[in-house]
Amino acid sequence: MSTNSLNFMIENGLNLRDVVTTGSILHINQDFDEGDNKEDESTYHKSVDILGQPVSNLEVLTKAMVAVDGLGLVKKKIIEEGGGLPLHEGCTVSIAYSGYFEHEQEPFDVMPVNKPLVVDLKDNGLLPGLETAVRSMLVGEMSVFLLSYNVMYGELGIPPRIKPKADCIFYVKIVKSILTPTEGKIKLSESNMFQRVHREVKKLFASGTTLYKTNNYTAAAQLFRKAVNMLHKCRLADEGEEMIQEKMLKKLYMNLVVCYNKMNKPFMTCSACNELNRLNNLWNNGKALFQNARALRMIGAYQDAEKRLLRAIKLLGDDDALKAEYEMLMKAKSALAEVQLAADEVKHLAAVDTVSEQFKKEVDELIKNFKASEDEDEIKLPSNLNYHEMVYVREACVRENLFFNQDDDDPVENASGGHES
Numbered sequence: 001m002s003t004n005s006l007n008f009m010i011e012n013g014l015n016l017r018d019v020v021t022t023g024s025i026l027h028i029n030q031d032f033d034e035g036d037n038k039e040d041e042s043t044y045h046k047s048v049d050i051l052g053q054p055v056s057n058l059e060v061l062t063k064a065m066v067a068v069d070g071l072g073l074v075k076k077k078i079i080e081e082g083g084g085l086p087l088h089e090g091c092t093v094s095i096a097y098s099g100y101f102e103h104e105q106e107p108f109d110v111m112p113v114n115k116p117l118v119v120d121l122k123d124n125g126l127l128p129g130l131e132t133a134v135r136s137m138l139v140g141e142m143s144v145f146l147l148s149y150n151v152m153y154g155e156l157g158i159p160p161r162i163k164p165k166a167d168c169i170f171y172v173k174i175v176k177s178i179l180t181p182t183e184g185k186i187k188l189s190e191s192n193m194f195q196r197v198h199r200e201v202k203k204l205f206a207s208g209t210t211l212y213k214t215n216n217y218t219a220a221a222q223l224f225r226k227a228v229n230m231l232h233k234c235r236l237a238d239e240g241e242e243m244i245q246e247k248m249l250k251k252l253y254m255n256l257v258v259c260y261n262k263m264n265k266p267f268m269t270c271s272a273c274n275e276l277n278r279l280n281n282l283w284n285n286g287k288a289l290f291q292n293a294r295a296l297r298m299i300g301a302y303q304d305a306e307k308r309l310l311r312a313i314k315l316l317g318d319d320d321a322l323k324a325e326y327e328m329l330m331k332a333k334s335a336l337a338e339v340q341l342a343a344d345e346v347k348h349l350a351a352v353d354t355v356s357e358q359f360k361k362e363v364d365e366l367i368k369n370f371k372a373s374e375d376e377d378e379i380k381l382p383s384n385l386n387y388h389e390m391v392y393v394r395e396a397c398v399r400e401n402l403f404f405n406q407d408d409d410d411p412v413e414n415a416s417g418g419h420e421s
Contacts, residue, residue: 052171082141269295286315
């Protein structure tokens with residue numbers, strides 16, 4: 001095929017039953033990256049993770065092959081040995097493959113190793129020849145197969161891409177095999193259950209989203225929490241399942257954050273935000289930071305709320321909701337500052353020493369001696385008396401029918417004879 005021609009790959013293998021009955025629709029594999037035409041062939045093959053290589057002579061290839069079926073319609077040569085137990089109908093396998101026709105330089109069908117096809121061997125849509133090939137393999141094995149048109153695309157083929165009576169070469173690799181999860185009640189502790197759990201979680205997520213749109217936030221949150229619990233309790237087989245779990249948890253916790261704020265449950269909102277932070281999806285998530293800031297404002301954690309809100313503004317830019325929340329936060333902070341100032345004043349006054357019994361005794365004695373003296377008509381009080389001491393002196397003067405004078409310009413108070421006016 002020339003470098004100027006249009007190349008494409010079929011997304012999934014064809015089902016022979018559909019081809020000869022209802023027909024089939026070819027879906028282009030969008031992950032197939034043809035690359036820059038200026039690149040050499042080795043770079044091109046590497047970019048799309050294609051197994052094997054073109055075959056120019058089937059007769060030569062066949063000499064090194066052995067039949068794996070009774071009729072010799074499926075012939076095989078092992079390239080890389082695999083291991084483990086033989087595959088059977090209770091297995092779900094992940095397979096990568098590349099399909100070639102004789103004399104053609106580019107494969108007509110590709111399923112890359114980094115995105116393999118997952119197949120339940122008990123119920124699958126593989127063409128008979130490819131299914132027979134897969135069942136003959138072990139995990140980790142890569143083999144090349146010569147598949148007769150009788151067990152592949154038939155006598156008619158699928159013109160123009162697949163010619164009539166076209167035998168083909170398939171390079172196949174078994175990436176992974178697990179025991180197919182049993183139907184019935186999901187047992188989260190059972191191995192190989194993640195696929196079923198993931199399907200159930202997606203249903204819960206969709207139902208919760210529908211409830212949220214009808215303003216039924218409590219019911220929506222219940223479904224989201226159930227999905228979260230299922231994901232946390234389910235056993236994971238590998239890093240691939242862990243990545244899927246993490247991606248789904250981020251979506252669920254984000255929805256819980258919004259629901260809890262709608263339900264005016266700020267502490268639960270903050271708890272969900274902590275989970276997002278654990279998943280590294282808080283400080284790079286403007287929407288989550290906005291919801292977290294709102295919840296923190298509601299519980300009075302204004303400093304933390306402002307920190308998150310400023311980060312959200314930086315990530316999301318000019319947004320009316322963010323502006324409104326920031327104004328509310330600033331008003332709340334200002335009101336709190338005023339309350340704290342008043343409280344500090346009261347605290348200060350309460351902290352001042354109260355009038356001691358010794359002070360009262362000395363004041364009473366002083367007033368008694370003043371009233372008995374005929375030479376003195378005025379008492380000069382010291383200027384370092386506190387508020388409570390001044391109040392007591394005033395009350396003592398009133399009680400003894402003495403005039404108490406406080407000069408606004410002079411902190412020194414005077415007591416003098418005569419009636420208080």
